[in-house]
Amino acid sequence: MSPESAPFQQVLSAYRSAVRAKDVEAFLAIYADDVQVFDMWGAWSLRGIETWRSMATEWFASLGDEYVVVEADEVEATVAGDLAVGHAFLRYTGYSAQGQRLRSLDNRITVAMRRTEGAWKIFHEHTSAPIDHATTKAVLQRDGG
């Protein structure tokens, strides 16, 4: 068991590319068939690659001709054999087709990955934003920006 961010960096890189390209198949390729997600939005839990496919399909379709750039900060991971755990802060910035910055929001991501036939795939993902005690609203920017 050792600190080793390479598997997570590799998965994050594929995640960024797939989101930027709004490519559902490339996006799903980094997830295991039995993936179970505690997603930031809506449901308490999503289970299985087909449920996750619906989420990705709807997300990318909702963007129209806009696109999203994902940046990762404070990326850390630990690996033991074929199991890895990683966490990071992600910033999602939306741009118009003309490249104008429209909006951005941050989240926190924790993933559990397993290596199967040489490829690391996420089998559990947990994304969230912290909740303000007084309002019970999510804090969607990490530094007010």
Add this chain to the structure above:
Amino acid sequence: MSPESAPFQQVLSAYRSAVRAKDVEAFLAIYADDVQVFDMWGAWSLRGIETWRSMATEWFASLGDEYVVVEADEVEATVAGDLAVGHAFLRYTGYSAQGQRLRSLDNRITVAMRRTEGAWKIFHEHTSAPIDHATTKAVLQRDGG
């Protein structure tokens, strides 16, 4: 690497006992010194056992003579060598000193644990509730109950 919930069940059991007893030292005993937490409330990230000690001390003190019972549901975990990852739904129910049920809320928890000298300790914890898209408010009950 295998599905194996025992280390996580053991840690959850210690967590429940420590919270029920409002015992800060027993609570901290299940966390590693370098623990990094994406907590549901307030801050984006908490780092280090002393920061976590402050959280636990304030939490337990805020309860006065009330107490909290934690129940876990859908507990799953995976172990590889000295690394384990687990996730579950937790329900926190507050009771008066006389045993009257006062309130409850749910969260989702993901933990990464390492085994050191035979003891499993949490070095990363992520708790959250899903966020309603329309209101950006946290959903604090899993089944409306």
